[in-house]
Amino acid sequence: MSKKNWGETFLKTGLPLEHLALSTLVEAAWVCMPKYEYERENREGKLAWFEVDLVAKTPDSSRGNLNLLIECKYHDEQRFWFFLPCNTEDHLAQYNALSAGGDLEADPNVLHYAPYVPLQRMKGHSLISLAPKSVWGVNVSRVGTREENSIQEALDQLGFAFVPFCLEWLYSFCQYTPEAVVLAIVTTAKLFRLRSDIGTIAAIRNASGPEDIAEQMPWTWCYYAPREQLLRHNHDEIEIWRRRHTRVHFAGLEDQLAELWSGPHWVMVVSIDHLRSASDAVRNTFWHLPKDFGPNRRLKRAVEGFASSRRARPQTKTG
Numbered sequence: 001m002s003k004k005n006w007g008e009t010f011l012k013t014g015l016p017l018e019h020l021a022l023s024t025l026v027e028a029a030w031v032c033m034p035k036y037e038y039e040r041e042n043r044e045g046k047l048a049w050f051e052v053d054l055v056a057k058t059p060d061s062s063r064g065n066l067n068l069l070i071e072c073k074y075h076d077e078q079r080f081w082f083f084l085p086c087n088t089e090d091h092l093a094q095y096n097a098l099s100a101g102g103d104l105e106a107d108p109n110v111l112h113y114a115p116y117v118p119l120q121r122m123k124g125h126s127l128i129s130l131a132p133k134s135v136w137g138v139n140v141s142r143v144g145t146r147e148e149n150s151i152q153e154a155l156d157q158l159g160f161a162f163v164p165f166c167l168e169w170l171y172s173f174c175q176y177t178p179e180a181v182v183l184a185i186v187t188t189a190k191l192f193r194l195r196s197d198i199g200t201i202a203a204i205r206n207a208s209g210p211e212d213i214a215e216q217m218p219w220t221w222c223y224y225a226p227r228e229q230l231l232r233h234n235h236d237e238i239e240i241w242r243r244r245h246t247r248v249h250f251a252g253l254e255d256q257l258a259e260l261w262s263g264p265h266w267v268m269v270v271s272i273d274h275l276r277s278a279s280d281a282v283r284n285t286f287w288h289l290p291k292d293f294g295p296n297r298r299l300k301r302a303v304e305g306f307a308s309s310r311r312a313r314p315q316t317k318t319g
Helices: 003-011 015-027 089-094 150-170 201-205 228-244 253-262 272-288 294-312
Strands: 031-041 047-057 065-073 079-085 112-114 133-141 179-187 190-194 214-217 219-223 266-271
Touching: 015 031, 015 047, 015 065, 015 179, 015 272, 031 150, 047 150, 065 150, 065 272, 112 150, 112 253, 133 150, 150 179, 150 228, 150 253, 150 266, 179 272, 190 219, 190 266, 228 253, 266 272
Parallel strands: 065 179, 079 190, 133 219, 179 266
Antiparallel strands: 031 047, 047 065, 079 133, 112 179, 190 214, 219 266
16 A cells, blocks of 8 residues: 555544644633534434534633534545525425424524524524525535435434533533533535526536535535424434423523424534634624523523532531
């Protein structure tokens, strides 16, 4: 095996891409943790452990904390990712768009918050406007053939990890600042989105490459349509959480759990060469969204008071 072939084979393990993504984010002042594991049913209906490649978190800030839950996908230079446009609400309706919060493009449906949503402008579209919107990607080779769909595989990895991650990491009631999460796929593949003005089969048939019929994107927001299996998985995870937290009650909890059940809605899909600029844009936009953290401080004090009363309660002797 030549040295060149060894390098390409090593790249296919995905490890170098994961390392590069982590290094890029650490350099941009994100705090990173490799791997997040969660349990769900596999295709045979048996419980199995799965993992997502990377978790990145903004440093603690009075402007709010943001987590990126990241899956990495390596592809050689002979393949690219091709998406369909998703320019209007009608496009979303065609793909079974589902949300407990109404406007799917509003900031609360791009960010996923817990234990409550502190955004003051609930109808703003600040985050979704950062990149083109797309839906339903496929892997395509340079000669035009469809490849195994690793895009859907990555979307599913994140989609099924979403509720376990949020319930495990974000419903920590002892933080002054509630945390938000955005899902992301980082890839070496070039990203293309079919142009909306391509209206004939002939135009596509005569294309010599994706550049003739599509726009290349540094990154995109890809809509992730929920499926029955995912909704069932989310429901089961939420019910397990309920049974373990029977004493937790606060205004808005049911709405938040409903949002978790129907989500996630959007996933960042970004070329590794543009990860720094895309993550900076999302973080800076997130930090500048007007927020009110007051209710979370009251919740924190209530939880601390409950914990103190439990510790101070006299223990009843038995036997």
